Amino acid sequence: MRIEDASLLARLSALGVEVRPGVSLSEHTSLGIGGTTDLLLVRRYDSIPEVMRLLKSAGFKSRFLGGGTNVLVDDGELSWVALHLPTVTPGVTVEGNSVWADASADLGGMVTYCAKRDLGGMEGLIGVPGSVGGALRMNAGAYGTQIGSYVREVEVYRSATGEIETLRGDDIRFDYRHTSFGPDDVMLRVRLELPSKPFKEIIAGIKVCNEKRRSSQPLNQKSAGCIFKNPPGASAGRMIDELGLKGHRSGDAMVSDRHANFFVNTGSASCADMLKLIEDVRERVRQAYGVELENEVIVWRN
Ligand code: EPU
DSSP states (O other), rough: OOOOOOOHHHHHTTEEEEEEEEEEEGGGSTTTTOEEEEEEEOOOOGGGHHHHHHHHHOOOEEEOOOOOSSEEEOOOOSSEEEEEEOOOOOOOOEEEEEEETTTTSSSHHHHHHHHHHTTTTTTTOOOOTHHHHHHHHHHEEEEEEEEEGGGGEEEETTTTTTEEEEEEEGGGOEEETEESSSSTTEEEEEEEEBBBBBBBHHHHHHHHHHHHHHHHHHHHHHBBBBBBBBOOTHHHHHHHHHHTTTOOOTTEEEEEEOOEEEEESSSSHHHHHHHHHHHHHHHHHHHHHOOOOOOOSSSEEO
C-alpha cells in the first residue's frame, strides 16, 4: 500500500514520521518472509493517536511491526501500511528496582542492561529475539520465566479509544503466550519491578539458558521461534518429531531438523509455502493425536 497524497505525507512528516516507500517486509522479519508496503517510522510516541487518526480518515489500514520475530507476513503488495517505533538504545532507565523500558527496546539488551545493575529474574528471556513490546504483547517466556510476572505498569495506545492509557499490571491478564491486550493495542512503555541479584549470579543463569537454547534450537536459521503453542501438558515439538516430520517441507519452508516446532526458511520461502506447511503439520498432528495445535506465530494476511 502506498501513500501518495502529498498533503498527508506533509502532515505525517510534521508529526515526526519518516515514510519509507515500498519496503519489503522480508527484510524486517526473522523468517525473511513478507510482501511490500510503505514503512512508517514513528519517532514520537505522543504523536501516535494523531498519526492513527490521519491514516484512518485517509482510508489506510495499518499494522505495528515490532522486532518482526514472531510474525508471518503475507506475500505480494500488502493492503496495509506498516508502522514501526525505531529503537533508541538502550531505551531503558533504572531507579532502584523499577525499570522503565521502551517497547522498541531490544529484549535481550534490556535483560543485560538490568543485569549490569544487579537486577535479575529475567535470565530465561535473554535469548528470546525481539522487542520488549512484542514480548509484552504475547507474554513471551522461556525456561520458567514469563515477562508478565514482572510488569507493574504499561503505557499503551488503545485502538478502541484512540488514546494513550496507562494500565496497572494487576489489571492486565498474562497467560501462557497470551495477554488481555486488544489485538490492535500498541505497546509503548513498560515499568517492571525486578528482584535484586548479584551480576555474577545473573550471568551464570544466562549462560545455562544460552547453552540449553543453543543445543536444542536452530538459532542460525531464519525462523519465528516456535510456530505452535504447546497444548496443555504436552510439547508440540515432541509430537511433530515423533511423527517423523523433521525435514518435511513445502517449497523452501521446512520443519527444522533440530527442533520440530521451529519452521525455517531455507532459501526463498513464501508466506504461502509456510502456511501450507503449518496446515499440513497441524492436520497430521490432529489425525495422529486428536490435538488441534494453535498458532503461536501471528499471521498477517492481506
Ligand atoms: N522435543 C523433541 N523433539 C523436538 C523438540 C523437542 O523430542 O524436535 C522434546 C524435548 O526433548 C523435550 C520436550 O520436547 O523433552 C520439550 O522441548 P523443549 O525443552 O525444547 O521445549 P518446548 O516445549 O519445545 C518451549 C517454548 C520455547 C522455549 C523453551 C524453553 C513453546 C511453544 N515453546 O519449547 O519457546 O524457548 O520451551 O523454555 O512454549 C517460542 O515460544 O518461540 C519458544 C521457542
